[in-house]
Amino acid sequence: MKPTKIFLIFILAFFIILPSCGKRQEKSEKQPIKEEINYEPAYGDTIVEGSIGQVSTLIPQLASDSASHEVADLIYNGLVRYNKDLIIEGVLADSWKVSEDGLRITFHLKKQVKWHDGAPFTAKDVLFTYNLMIDPKTPTAYKEDFLRVKKVEVPDDYTFVVIYDKPFAPALISWSISILPSHILEGQDITKTDFGRNPIGTGPYKFEKWESDRIILKANDDYFEGRPYIDRVIYRVIPDNQTMFLELKGGGIDWMGLTPIQYKRQTETDFFRKNFQKFRYPSFSYTYLGYNLKDEKFKDKRVRQALSYAINRQEIIDGVLLGLGREATGPYLPDMWVYNPNVKRYPYDKKKALELLTEAGWKDTDNDGFLDKNGKKFQFTIITNQGNSMRARTGEIIQKNLHDIGIDVKLRIIEWAAFLKDFINKRKFEAVILGWSVPRDPDLYDVWHSSKTGPEELNFVSYSNPEVDELLEKGRSVFDQEERKKYYYRIQEILAEDQPYTFLYVPDALPAIHKRFKNIKPAPAGITYNFIRWYVPKELQKYSITP
Numbered sequence: 001m002k003p004t005k006i007f008l009i010f011i012l013a014f015f016i017i018l019p020s021c022g023k024r025q026e027k028s029e030k031q032p033i034k035e036e037i038n039y040e041p042a043y044g045d046t047i048v049e050g051s052i053g054q055v056s057t058l059i060p061q062l063a064s065d066s067a068s069h070e071v072a073d074l075i076y077n078g079l080v081r082y083n084k085d086l087i088i089e090g091v092l093a094d095s096w097k098v099s100e101d102g103l104r105i106t107f108h109l110k111k112q113v114k115w116h117d118g119a120p121f122t123a124k125d126v127l128f129t130y131n132l133m134i135d136p137k138t139p140t141a142y143k144e145d146f147l148r149v150k151k152v153e154v155p156d157d158y159t160f161v162v163i164y165d166k167p168f169a170p171a172l173i174s175w176s177i178s179i180l181p182s183h184i185l186e187g188q189d190i191t192k193t194d195f196g197r198n199p200i201g202t203g204p205y206k207f208e209k210w211e212s213d214r215i216i217l218k219a220n221d222d223y224f225e226g227r228p229y230i231d232r233v234i235y236r237v238i239p240d241n242q243t244m245f246l247e248l249k250g251g252g253i254d255w256m257g258l259t260p261i262q263y264k265r266q267t268e269t270d271f272f273r274k275n276f277q278k279f280r281y282p283s284f285s286y287t288y289l290g291y292n293l294k295d296e297k298f299k300d301k302r303v304r305q306a307l308s309y310a311i312n313r314q315e316i317i318d319g320v321l322l323g324l325g326r327e328a329t330g331p332y333l334p335d336m337w338v339y340n341p342n343v344k345r346y347p348y349d350k351k352k353a354l355e356l357l358t359e360a361g362w363k364d365t366d367n368d369g370f371l372d373k374n375g376k377k378f379q380f381t382i383i384t385n386q387g388n389s390m391r392a393r394t395g396e397i398i399q400k401n402l403h404d405i406g407i408d409v410k411l412r413i414i415e416w417a418a419f420l421k422d423f424i425n426k427r428k429f430e431a432v433i434l435g436w437s438v439p440r441d442p443d444l445y446d447v448w449h450s451s452k453t454g455p456e457e458l459n460f461v462s463y464s465n466p467e468v469d470e471l472l473e474k475g476r477s478v479f480d481q482e483e484r485k486k487y488y489y490r491i492q493e494i495l496a497e498d499q500p501y502t503f504l505y506v507p508d509a510l511p512a513i514h515k516r517f518k519n520i521k522p523a524p525a526g527i528t529y530n531f532i533r534w535y536v537p538k539e540l541q542k543y544s545i546t547p
Contacts, residue, residue: 039518039537043219046232046543047517047534050244050256052387053416054237055215057196058207060178061133061140064458065420066437071215071235074531076178076201079107079126079160084523084530086440088173092121092202102167102479107175109158113224115181116206122157128182138190141458144445145174148476169476169484170443204228204532213237229535230517232543239387239416248276248512255517258510259389260322267512276512281522282335283509286328287391287435288501289382289398293462295430297380304499306356308346310405311398315348317505320393324510328503330492331436331444337481338442340489343496353405364406371406379408384433385419391433394504398433425456433504442488443476448495463500516540 053067060072079093090096093107113121132138133146148168153161164171181200185193199207205217205228217233236253238244245262247253249272258267258278267278289311291298298304313327332339357363362371362378371378382398384391395411402409414423423429436447446452449472450464468491475487495501511527513520516536520527536542 039540041229041519041533041535042538042541043227043229043535044231044538044544045516045536045541046234047230047255048234048236048253050238050247050253051235052237052239052241052244053385054239055210055235056417056420058199058210058215059180059190059196061129061138061142061180062190062196064141064456065416067235067416071217072178072199072201073203074205074217074233075199075203075207076180077203078176078178079109080172081176082173082440082525082529084521084525086524091176092126092179093175096172098172102171103164105162105171105175107160107162109160110224111158113202114222115183115202116200116220117181117184119181119183121179121181121202123154123160124157125179125182126160127152127154128186129177129180132180132185132190133177139456141446141452141456142177144449144452145170145177167477167479169479170441173441205233208232223532225532228532241387241389254514256512258512260320260324260507260510263324263510263512264322275515277515277517277520278510278512279520279522279527280324280508280510281526282333283507284333284438284440284526285435286331286333286438286506287394287433287504288328289504290432290434290461290501292427292430292432293464293500294427295380297378297430300360301498302356302360303362304502305346306353306360306405307402307407308499308502309349309356310353310407311346311401311502311504312348313504315401316394316397319397320390321505321507325505325507328506330495330503331438331447332442332488332492333438333506336438336442338485338488340492343492345496346499346502350405357405369406370408377408378406379410380430381410381412382431382433383412383414383419383423383429386413386415390507391435395433424460427460427462435507442484443472444491445472445476448472448491461500463498465494465498468494516542 051067053065055068055071056065057063057068058072058075060069060076063069063072077091079091080088081091083089092110092113094110096105096107098105109123115121130146130152133140133143148164150163150165152163155161179202184200185195197210204220204223204225206220208218209216213236215235219228219231221227238247241259244253244256245266248256263278263280291304293299317323317325317327326334329343329345330340357371361373364371366372382395384395392413399409399411424432446458448459448463448468450469452459453462471487471491475484478484509526517534518537519530519534521530523529
């Protein structure tokens with residue numbers, strides 16, 4: 001896409017989004033928005049967000065990519081969610097009661113909630129979603145939480161009871177899963193329905209249109225928490241960070257996640273400071289180099305440990321993140337109560353790396369500068385997704401670091417949809433640079449348990465450790481935080497020893513949003529927790545919706 005300033009014109013069913021008339025049309029780089037105070041909240045305008053990844057489906061139960069979930073989160077609701085302070089609060093559930101033994105949760109559902117097509121939301125929809133999750137035919141990576149349920153009861157249209165036979169610590173938050181409409185999907189094959197491209201939810205935004213490179217949502221006028229101020233949300237797929245940044249500055253999008261170099265250097269201009277607001281806070285994510293543990297090269301943990309010693313994380317943090325992040329030591333973040341600060345570390349040490357590789361049988365027997373074993377040169381390919389310049393540059397540093405100890409590494413960048421479908425889901429890779437979002441509850445069963453290595457499940461590196469399996473099961477089966485901490489501390493120690501991933505870094509979140517959007521208030525949960533209360537004052541609105 002040519003990076004140029006554009007005025008969005010979308011012909012949508014009965015509406016056209018056009019730039020508003022009057023002086024607002026004349027804003028340019030020479031006429032930045034003046035920052036003022038005491039703006040009044042107003043309905044209207046459109047927010048256009050840039051996204052690197054293409055959405056795979058708008059049935060969140062079937063999606064494992066963040067792009068799909070980000071869009072789906074505005075279309076659907078769960079029974080509960082985390083609020084801005086990471087405390088569980090009700091959404092479709094008006095209230096709930098947990099029995100003293102923790103084995104029964106009784107949800108009292110909100111009344112008068114309607115699906116986007118006007119049908120009433122009831123407990124039947126929750127029951128349908130539960131049955132869908134436990135159905136063996138449903139290819140979901142999130143099934144395990146619902147297989148823990150012993151039975152459910154629906155005493156009436158607005159009461160839903162969940163009964164467990166054993167304590168399950170993530171039980172309550174597991175019901176943050178998006179609830180699907182039974183009146184539309186009952187009797188359908190969830191893998192064949194077109195619902196994933198034409199969804200109906202109860203959320204603050206209604207699905208309107210899915211084009212090749214954009215998804216358009218419109219405000220739900222009847223949303224039970226109040227109509228969102230912003231009329232429309234448009235997700236534009238721009239699979240390159242630099243092109244996206246040019247679109248941001250040119251007016252083609254309003255919102256994107258900046259790269260560190262964009263945040264620190266390319267946004268330090270008068271024009272950018274006057275027209276955009278930048279945010280920085282620790283992200284709930286980490287980036288890693290994962291190894292296919294079914295590949296013969298990576299089965300020996302000494303090899304994986306050696307690779308971790310050979311990779312200079314500080315060089316990556318300084319050179320790629322420009323200091324806007326920190327080293328990752330495992331699957332939890334330093335701010336979490338479950339984080340173990342005392343796990344084994346892998347400081348950059350080429351000598352230690354070569355010692356471990358020698359122990360594992362890798363030596364340069366033919367003096368060609370590369371390690372070999374049984375006549376085979378140590379070489380492999382790292383894959384990562386297109387459009388994420390930080391992952392690509394991280395791969396280049398890893399490539400150089402490993403070349404320095406005699407390992408020949410190739411780096412391959414793959415378009416996002418093909419990357420997931422043809423390589424990750426089919427396990428056709430040797431090593432991969434990817435990232436995980438870190439859940440607020442420390443349960444990581446779906447990523448690390450040996451039973452979760454099937455097609456499209458999340459343990460795609462095929463990690464298996466019986467002690468970790470046992471600890472994961474114990475950690476989700478007790479409520480006492482101190483007892484849970486013991487189990488998760490030990491899991492981190494084992495992962496640090498086994499190194500199924502080389503844990504690389506925790507990046508800072510660096511969103512940039514046009515200044516006409518007001519009421520953005522950072523909190524422990526980030527900035528989007530109150531998205532429906534963001535607004536653009538009337539005098540600053542850029543797009544109008546005209547019948």
